[in-house]
Amino acid sequence: MIDAAAAELDRAAARIDRDGGLPTASIARLRDLGVLAAPLPRAHGGQGLGTEPHGALGLMALLRSIGRADLSLGRLFEGHVNALRLIFRDGDATQRQRAAGDVAGGHLFGLWVTDAEPVRLQGAPDRPTLHGEKLFASGASLVTRALVTATPETGAPRMVLVPLDETRAAGPMPSGLTGMRGAATGRCDLAACAVTREALIGRPGAYLLQPDFSSGAWRGSAVALGGIDRLVDLLRAQLAARGRDSDPHQRVRIGEALIARETASFWTRRAALLAEGEGFAAGDVSATVNLARIACEQSGLAVLALVQRGLGLQAFVQSNPAERVMRDLATYLRQPAPDETLTEAAAWFTGRDLPDPEAA
Ligand SMILES: Cc1cc2nc3c(=O)[nH]c(=O)nc-3n(C[C@H](O)[C@H](O)[C@H](O)COP(=O)(O)OP(=O)(O)OC[C@H]3O[C@@H](n4cnc5c(N)ncnc54)[C@H](O)[C@@H]3O)c2cc1C
The missing domain is CATH 2.40.110.10 (Butyryl-CoA Dehydrogenase, subunit A, domain 2)
Structure with a gap:
């Protein structure tokens, strides 16, 4: 579309x-x-x-x-x-x-x-x-x-x-x-x-009303995931264009950025399936979405650091699209009450395991 x-x-x-x-x-x-x-x-x-x-x-x-x-x-x-x-x-x-x-x-x-x-x-x-x-x-x-x-x-x-x-x-x-x-x-x-x-x-x-009140946050994570995708693409393309992609340190950054992106993708998918699905316990849905929110935030912050380290000062030049996307992502990741979001989810899942919406 x-x-x-x-x-x-x-x-x-x-x-x-x-x-x-x-x-x-x-x-x-x-x-x-x-x-x-x-x-x-x-x-x-x-x-x-x-x-x-x-x-x-x-x-x-x-x-x-x-x-x-x-x-x-x-x-x-x-x-x-x-x-x-x-x-x-x-x-x-x-x-x-x-x-x-x-x-x-x-x-x-x-x-x-x-x-x-x-x-x-x-x-x-x-x-x-x-x-x-x-x-x-x-x-x-x-x-x-x-x-x-x-x-x-x-x-x-x-x-x-x-x-x-x-x-x-x-x-x-x-x-x-x-x-x-x-x-x-x-x-x-x-x-x-x-x-x-x-x-x-x-x-x-x-x-x-719960779980909708908390679980709707998965949609913001999906948007943020798109920003992470973009930064990972820019990191790979710009390192390759500058002939710096075969350097072992830069390869580590590319690998770590891909891991962070896939982590965000995994959690967002799981949160989406639970939040939009039917028949799951309300507490399981909101706590999983809360964990997904924090996973996406952590992945986004990790990718921001990798792009800054990997591209260096070039990432801060205003004509570089990475500069705007970094500012946008850093701002967008500031969602309400992240401490409470993580600790409440941790408390919920201390005595029970996470649901898997894709389990057979
Ligand atoms: C781009 C953008 C668009 C937005 N659009 C909308 C919109 O259309 N409609 C809308 O309603 N809102 C919108 N918002 C606002 C959004 O819903 C939140 O209000 C905002 O993102 C909260 O971020 P914060 O960092 O101030 O959160 P906070 O909750 O203030 O968190 C900041 C830090 O303080 C900690 N903390 C929180 N509470 C306490 C406490 N009581 N004691 C000690 N520490 C605490 C948190 O864990 C965190 O570490 C938007 C925000 C952004 C960034």
Whole structure:
């Protein structure tokens, strides 16, 4: 789906990284390729990638290939999949139908959770209003259907689907980010956004339901894996181009980078099959995905060090694609609470073994 467009997406990513523009053309390309509609269930005209159990490995391959072309675009697509998955899991028939129509109409969805102070949901039940600001929101000025979490005066947080247009109060994060510039990460003040009762998706607390709350992280790992793929390719190609690939130390680096990549690939595949599969214990699913998240993070960090050591200062020259991909990957690997993620998974699997979704 992506391979033929990869070079074009990579060029766009390099341009946006320099000029700070929005990835509008790359999103349009994904739309034209049918990628934005792929997460819809088959009954709604999609391929069920992320919304039906059979879609696990197809979605992993798609996220990985987009991440390989452009990690920022991968992050935006991952948010789109996440939001649609929650709407099709928890929304009613009308909300699902409307979301499918919106995707057909070209809308980009996003999932915005992070805030400094929890965004509040107030007002009469039939005319709720939002108050507060989302931070580190991917596609803050690009997404046109944002699924946001908001806390009511009483009870657990709700998911609210907010339609957005060019009148939104959004902008980049005040200090910017080192990498992932093409993900248009920013802040969005939701106070000016009108919502209706029909915008509330699922019951109170639905967003936090396990194992989905933790297990969705496998999709971010699949995108990061694409970035690891790209760096391993760049390392091998640039060492060969400079006639340095037969040096025994560089061969060790190439070997170690390939091991790290395959480790990330193994864990992401296992996490995808468990998270998207059926019949596994919820604790096993979230703990395995948590281990997979850390395995991918460790693999990514290892590959970053190998590329820096192997290519040397050339890896820091701004015209070298490795320079941008390294910044993007290093930034993207900063996901929430890694210590807790590892130690909770370790505690879960201290007294039981890991499930194998591919066991006969
Ligand atoms: C490119 C990008 C795009 C993003 N897009 C979105 C988006 O669209 N929507 C959205 O909602 N969010 C988004 N986010 C934000 C993301 O969901 C997380 O909020 C963010 O990645 C958290 O990273 P952190 O390093 O600050 O995590 P932290 O959890 O703060 O971890 C930093 C370190 O502190 C440790 N730590 C954590 N808690 C404690 C504690 N209580 N005491 C002591 N140590 C602690 C951790 O183990 C870790 O070592 C995005 C982030 C990135 C990088």
